[in-house]
Amino acid sequence: MAEKIDYAALKKGGFMRQKQKGYFSLRLQVVGGNLTAENIRTVAEVAEKYGHGYVHMTSRQGVEIPFVHFDDIEKVREELAKGGVKPGVCGPRVRTVTACQGSEICPSGCIDTYTLAKELDQRYFGRELPHKFKFGVTGCQNNCLKAEENDLGVKGGMVVSYDKASCINCGVCVKACRENALTMTEDGIAIDREKCNHCGRCVKSCPTDAWKGESGYIVSFGGLFGNKIYKGENIVPIIKDKETLFRVADAAIRFFEENANPGERFRFTIQRVGEEKFREAMKEAYNG
Numbered sequence: 001m002a003e004k005i006d007y008a009a010l011k012k013g014g015f016m017r018q019k020q021k022g023y024f025s026l027r028l029q030v031v032g033g034n035l036t037a038e039n040i041r042t043v044a045e046v047a048e049k050y051g052h053g054y055v056h057m058t059s060r061q062g063v064e065i066p067f068v069h070f071d072d073i074e075k076v077r078e079e080l081a082k083g084g085v086k087p088g089v090c091g092p093r094v095r096t097v098t099a100c101q102g103s104e105i106c107p108s109g110c111i112d113t114y115t116l117a118k119e120l121d122q123r124y125f126g127r128e129l130p131h132k133f134k135f136g137v138t139g140c141q142n143n144c145l146k147a148e149e150n151d152l153g154v155k156g157g158m159v160v161s162y163d164k165a166s167c168i169n170c171g172v173c174v175k176a177c178r179e180n181a182l183t184m185t186e187d188g189i190a191i192d193r194e195k196c197n198h199c200g201r202c203v204k205s206c207p208t209d210a211w212k213g214e215s216g217y218i219v220s221f222g223g224l225f226g227n228k229i230y231k232g233e234n235i236v237p238i239i240k241d242k243e244t245l246f247r248v249a250d251a252a253i254r255f256f257e258e259n260a261n262p263g264e265r266f267r268f269t270i271q272r273v274g275e276e277k278f279r280e281a282m283k284e285a286y287n288g
Contacts (some may be wrong), residue, residue, distance in 0.1 A: 005070060006082045014087035015073060018066065025056070025066040026076065027088040029125070032099035032117030032137070033061035042083025050076050060134070061098045062088060092263070094124040095251075100154065101213075102139035109139035110156030110200050110215050116242075120154075123246065124253065130260035130269075133253065141199040146225075146233040151266040152252055153220040154245070157198030157238050158213035164188045167210040176205035198238050214242045221252060221282065222267040230267050235279050236286040244286060251285035 007017055015024040028043065047055050047065045050072045056064040068076055076085065088096050097120045100106065101121075102113030124135065129258075138145035139156040147153025167188050174182045174189065181195035182202060203213035216238040223232030239245045239280050252266075255278060260269040272277045 005166060008091070010073070012093070013088045014089055016064075016090055020067070020268050022070045023066075024068050024070065024073070025064045026068050027058070027086040027090060028065070028080075029086040029096050030062050031097055031121045031125075032114040033101075036084065036258060039085050042080060042085050044078050045083075046076055046085075048193050049079075051089070060096070062096060076193045087278060089126050090132075092131045094127040094129065094135070096125065096133040096253055097121045097137065098145060098150075099137040100139050100144045102137075106139055107204070108142050110158050110198075110213070111137075111139055111154075111217065113137045113139045113145075113156065116154065116217075117135070117240070121251070127253070129253070129256060130262050131265050133256065133266060135249075141197055144208055147218075147223075148220045149223045149225040150232060151223060151256075152249060153219070154224055155218040155220070155234050157218045158200035158203055159198060159216055159238060159240065160191070160196070160200065160203055161212045161214075162189060162191060163210050163212065166208045170207065172205050172207060173202040173211060176201040200282070214240060217242075217245050219245070221278070222270050224267045228267075234281045239286070243288070247288065248282060248285045251281055255281050 010024065014027040016027060018025055026095055043055060043063060050068050051065045052067045054065060058064060097117040099113040099117035102111055103109030103111055112240065120135050134150045135152050136145050136147050136150035137154045138147045143155060147155040161193050171184055174184055179195045179197050181192045183190045198218060200213045202211045218234060219236060220232030220234050222230060224230040236248060256266050256269055259273045
């Protein structure tokens with residue numbers, strides 16, 4: 001059987017070879033961690049019919065159906081498609097984009113994470129690269145999705161402004177700020193911009209709307225969390241619009257495509273080619 005099976009092609013389509021001969025664990029495409037009720041019913045039915053009656057939830061919000069036999073692969077694809085479920089990808093390409101629930105659900109959220117995850121997925125999912133490339137989107141500085149673990153992480157933030165006339169000097173914002181960036185003075189609230197991490201807690205806590213917040217994207221590059229661990233770095237200022245965000249993401253992937261050796265992760269490409277060269281490329285993209 002091994003001579004007849006194109007394992008590389010199957011892996012590209014989400015079917016990962018198991019240790020049991022002739023069996024595969026199918027990774028599904030779960031964008032932003034969301035599945036519809038119909039998706040879930042379909043997955044359950046396929047797992048019952050063609051697997052061992054269970055699914056595996058991965059650490060990146062994925063769903064895998066183990067014990068799919070090679071002979072059943074086409075039938076599995078067809079039945080999943082009827083329920084709107086698509087196979088994921090494995091190998092050297094852009095993986096499914098992960099996301100927390102963001103501002104549409106979570107009170108702490110600063111950005112609509114799911115909409116952004118879908119847009120990133122539509123733009124990059126499955127793109128062939130020298131090695132795997134992971135996007136992660138988290139809604140705020142609570143960082144539930146751990147943005148810095150990803151090759152390119154996006155964290156929601158706010159650029160805040162203060163309206164002294166609306167302030168009643170209650171001090172709620174000062175207490176809410178975890179970075180000690182706010183100070184009460186005789187003239188109102190003073191902000192230390194160097195300490196501000198764009199969390200937006202002042203905006204969300206203010207009872208008189210004296211603080212205003214413009215949502216933005218805090219981007220990190222080159223995160224790893226496997227055999228080697230590396231926290232992704234913030235190189236450019238907070239990004240206020242999606243056009244700039246996509247331009248920066250395009251530039252990061254292009255840098256990887258043009259400079260990476262086969263089988264080399266993004267972080268190691270940056271280190272080998274040179275941190276300064278990468279920073280210059282990202283700043284150029286940021287500035288348009």
